[in-house]
Amino acid sequence: MDLKQRARTEQFTVELVRAMPHLTVSQAVSAAMQLSESMELPRFEDFGSLVTLVNGLQLRPAFEWELFGYEPVDDALPIRLEVPHEPGRNQRIHFEDHYLSTHTRRVHPPGVHLPDYRDSVGGWRKRLGYVTRPSLEYTAFTSAAANRKIPMRRVEMLGNLWKIGAVATWENDRDGETSWCHVGRHPLPGESPHPEMTEHDAWYHLRIHPEIGRDVIVEIARCLAEIHLGYVEKLWDAPPPEGAQRGPESEAAAYIALERLWIPQRSRRTDWYRRYTAGEPMPVEFRWNAVFRVAEQIEDLLRGDTAPVTAYAGGS
Template sequence: MNDFETTIDRISKEQDPEYRSRVEQFIVETVRALPNLTTKQGASLAIQLLDAVQLADTPGSKGVASTSTPRALPASFDALTSLITQLDVRSDAEWRSFGFQPVEAAHPLLIAIPKIEIFYQHTDVEPASDDTVAPDFQENQALWRKRMGSVTEPNLIYKEFSGPGKAQRAVEMLGNLWKIGIVVTRNTESRLGLSRVEYTPTPGEVPVPLLSEKNCWYSIRVSETLGENQVPEIVRCVAEIFCGYLPQMWLNQPIPAGKLRIQESEAAAYIALARLDLSPRTGNTTWTNSYISSRPLSPAFRWDVVLEASHQLENLLRGDTGPVTAVQTANG
């Protein structure tokens, strides 16, 4: 989880509980709002934006008190998300391609994953001429959300879970679940979803597209009573695997389980669903009620694991990854 070590350090350094909660929200909502960047890039950019927009209280950084006057924290979660929707952050190369250049007092934002790139907010650039215009940023982000990967494999059996609205998109994305050995079926015995190991593959084994309940590595059973929340619940159940609550049988060193199975898996799904242009879960849950409050999450909550899990979720569902290969023995 070293990719998000800086993120955890930034959250941890906020001593005031309300500030810490808003910092968590700002990082997560920025990652959700910028699907043109990877989750890792988005988290890195969010940390720098915190100081650039003077959102959070940062006295004492590196032993020196801040000389700037911090902007008052948004009074609510809605106000914070409204602030983030106004962000227009692009690379230096992109701004220049549209005829913009940094102003003298610009604050460059650096992303070093996988190479160093400089980004600027729209307030830090100026047009070279009066008729210079940049394409709408939010429309560009919407196109990135709709992007499908090169190895996407639709499966019509998942149409029954998708409901109205974005049914075809859900079919395309859930069709990739076989790549890590998952089969989803309906479950009339539970109110939510149940995920478990069904079959432990031998080292070197690769899942096949036509998996059944008898030879799948994992089974997910989703309650039909969930209605429009069936797809978000399926994604949450997949997140349980990436968060370590079921063994990842394709890793030499699987992620260990934490103490907050539902909350962490739901958080990872919350991030991935927004970046994938899939409908969000409706209604509030224990996790969302905690997340949108002014109180920080439990000390046991692992944002580094959750952010990495959301990254893996997105890659799998979008169709950016091929099938895995079993490398370990796990106990179901």
């Protein structure tokens, strides 16, 4: 695969992951890999046309098509995706076939109408987890540039930061940077964070400059990516493999996760974003596999689908 084709395939994969929050990130990456050849990606000359392609795709499980009176056409391409299971449980791996709408046909009138795909996907995008806990500490967390409060749904998301021992605050005393993420305190092995953490006892302190304006959640997500990627010491797990693309990888992970969480992307375009949308190949050190893994972890944390972590025995 030449460099141009590789970059186009990477764009297709990223945008499909962003567009399909009803699939896990891992499932969406797998779906993109299975679909990429049949999509004839080289015919899409620019980023906008590729995004239009992705946004027009409807991918549903085979059982859902059947339930509403549809079946695959004779030459349909099944997209086989692994069914998620609870981590830590020794379960057999199961796969489930999915089909694009263009690969199905109606064979008999269903008892009910097929749910609107965009409405269904939007519902998944807006969902918050059952263990989300709003934090009153973030209700007054305002954007100095926009002079408005963050929507309550995003406040609830910030209420999940404590689960990895993180606290976000404004930073007014430093110039030249938009944020600073650093270890505030090394926990004892086996210790878990608590919801009442402040910047004085937090494991991580995310210090955000007010000039970031409405991009504050984007910047917090980028800081979380730096932690999960290992650019800031990870205190609750074994250290991940070292990387050499701190800014681009953390920006890419946040870009993927936030769209799945129904949060606007960064208003100020970064060098990584310009290169990505222009179809330029990423440097050889850039790790898409790590980016997708971390995007899923950021999404799970902010959505509220995770429990508090436990400090790693080697992290003290």
